Amino acid sequence: MPALEDRIRRLMAEETAGLHATPDLGERVVRSARRKRKRGVFAALAATVVVAGAAPAYLTAAAGSGPTPIVTETPPPPAIDDLRPTGRPAEKTLGDLGDGRQFGNVRVGYLPEGLQWKRWSLDHGDSYTTSFDYKGDRNGFYCVQIFVHENAAVLEIDDRVSVHRQEGEGEEVAVGDRSGYAVVQNVGEDGTKGTPTFFLNMGENRRAEIMFSPVYAKDLGSAEAVNRELRKIAEGLTAIRE
């Protein structure tokens, strides 16, 4: 008789052999993720699109001069955001930020000693980011990366914090009169201890996400040092315009 472990493996293999992911899973995931991210902005637009799609039938019925509209199970047309891009858009940056302490609508009041701007940034409108390392090397690994999420992008951040909260990961941290959430995100760094992150609430329409790379967190030596430095950066991060 085979070992129990082998029997379990074989039975599991037989039990799951008939399971196959649907071919459109990837597309559905992307659409769903985008819908959640954009739902604040596109909710009204999506409703408009659906109504617009139905409008000719209703108008015809109301006029009483055409055939009775046929209700079908055809799904509504995809939201505009779901249309596949026809080409890779050029990445927009925030330009030359000098010492990098001021970018977008925020200013970095505190940076740990020895760090400088990496001469790298991305600007996607409602979300933008830049990062800092030891050498100012745009192609090297970051030590500290700061994302700022504004307006519609706030929803996605709040969703992510909500997931961490539900899963019991991280903790609420007050920074002065502002609220924050500290968590170690696992964003693919298997074999390391994850990415220490501080989500800072900078008002109704702005969130900051301050992250330490796992390597930099290790350089700092202890969880206490990581938390202290993250908090100091959060404390020093201020809005320069609303």
Next chain:
Amino acid sequence: MGQRAVSGDTEHDFGAFVAARATTLLRVAYLACGDRSEAEDLLQTALERTYRNWDRVRHHSPEPYVRRVIVNAAISRARRRAILRIIPVRSLPDTPARSADVDLRQVLMDALRALPPRQRAVVVLRYWEDLSEHQTAEVLGCTVGTVKSQSSKAMAKLRMALGEESVEGVIGNARA
């Protein structure tokens, strides 16, 4: 680069990853939760989370990340349901194992579903994913000692379910 882009045209890479690995991950999800519909939902949820972090996850190994999300989400959901009593916790099957493999599969799945969520996850990670005790502990965020004890208890119950040991022996092991 070691930094995450805010967004961008990542659909192609992500789509290729999903096309290549989704079935494998679906099977992990199914074994972790015991229900096909929930497995599909777990997988989609995990992939959405992965997609949000894709520009960083892609530089490492995305599959362990997705697997970690699936397993921990399965545990989390099972615990919430147990607390809310949405689905009554099943008891171990009373019937001894039967000879036909199809029946044994059913017995195994019933026994897996009856395990506490973390024990079920340990079995899936250790004996389906072939992770080491250390790797399993990392995925579950617990100690190696916890993995060992949970695995021992789970295997004792499965052994009983599959008819390899007497009830008395299993109870003794499970309480050890």
